Amino acid sequence: MASARFSPRAPDPRQAGIGLRTPHFAALAGSRPAVSFLEVHSENYFADGGPALAWLERFREDYAVSLHGVALSLGSVDGLDRGHLDRLARLVSRIEPALISEHLCWSRIGGRNLGELLPLPYSEESLSVVCARVDEAQERLGRRLLVENVSAYLRYRETTIPEGEFVAEVARRTGCGVLLDVNNAYVNAQNHGTDARAFLAAIDPASVGEIHLAGPERTEDGLIDSHGTRVLPEVWALYEETIARLGPVPTLIEWDTNIPALEVLVAEADTATAVLRRASDRGEGAP
């Protein structure tokens, strides 16, 4: 089929999306389920070529794509890894994603990468470090970045700003959007005895560009954000409240460990879609 130049799709905010993982490539191409967007970890497509990138280029014909980075390390005092940012920029121009996101965390220091989303102390110093990195990334990519609140399994003595205010302030200072992870908000509240609703209430509804939902693992160390199970009922309740306040926002189900059959993942996304549809029909949220 001859077609004009590819134009990037925007996700339908009334229909949820799913995280795209390698075991689902063939099933997804075969069944083409009704989800509004696919999200991938950006770094998994940093290759110069090869089959993974070829699959993604195929899927982008049918679905809006969200690039979700795990390693730009917006909170590193060392500054951004320019090579990493260049590879992300190359992927952005190749895929023309509808959304681009990164985490509000750090993972790199002294040239060593720890391969994990490490929490920041929520302080004035962290705020200025993160905002400088977000500015640099947005400038290099020529696109608005969404930044995601992370799960944290420890708290720093140096934290002086409530997490919700920290996230909101990053968005206010840099003009970036927020990727609101409702499960992370719940995990942190459970693990640290804080208030998930206060966190969510601190975020400016107009700044939220995407929502993440996932299932955590219950361990003797508390809840761990493993993305390995269904979304908890308590998190669905928080999500419904959030959507009632924000109106329909592109919502993604993440599932990264114990990856189930594609149908299970799509059924979970359908549950989120039902919430989005109800809110849309009621005309909820900011116009």
Place this chain on the structure above:
Amino acid sequence: MSAGGLRALQEAFARAVLDGDPDPVAAFIEPGGEEAKRRLAIYGRAVTANLVGALRGAHPVVLRLVGDAYFHEAASRYARADPPRSGDLNRFGSGFGAFLEGYEPAAAMPWLADVARLEWACHEASMAGDGEPLDFEALAHVPLEAQGELRFSFHPSVSVVKSAWPILAIWEANQPDREGTPDRDVGEDTVLVWRESGTVRAVALSAREVAFIEALASGLGLDEAAGEPDWDLPAFLEQLASHGVLGAFRREIPGGPPPISP
């Protein structure tokens, strides 16, 4: 937090997680003491799991050869000794073969390091660029007398791994559809690795074939690279071309650079 405190925190965190010294960073964490160390240990385990996980993904044959527990120990020691330089963990592991070569507990498996090197070559081949395909039609139009001067490039995924051990036989026997017993237990395998139609392939090369490929890669024309006419170069060239090993070619103009058009 005092100015510059974030750097001290991050450096101390990395020391705790990678170098096993949790004391400096524990002072930054509520409520300090043993509870802080217990919480840090969650991150220590997560970092190890992520870095070892990346190495597992790139080295399925080494993993199968040594088993889970052994692999985890070797990989986590490597990860702490030589942590990722890039945040893209798909690029982490280029030195795992060299690490295994000096890894005392693996001394009884002298071929293990080269198997890891072969797997890394395969891993890199899977991520290499798509390259420019060989233009068979243009090749067919090169006059016979000019063919010996042709210079070829290779597909970006191509590499050669040399070993004093039968690493290809070991690698083949430990693919998912095989039960693990190599077809032979001797050999000094030289393996050509490349990606063909999205699939990474590995085949053994003869000494003559390796010499030819290396000569071609160094920029020599076909005739010079071929050496003595005592082997079936056309057949080998046909194999390389039909399986996507060769990329673009160019004709060398005898006597220096081509004249510049006015």
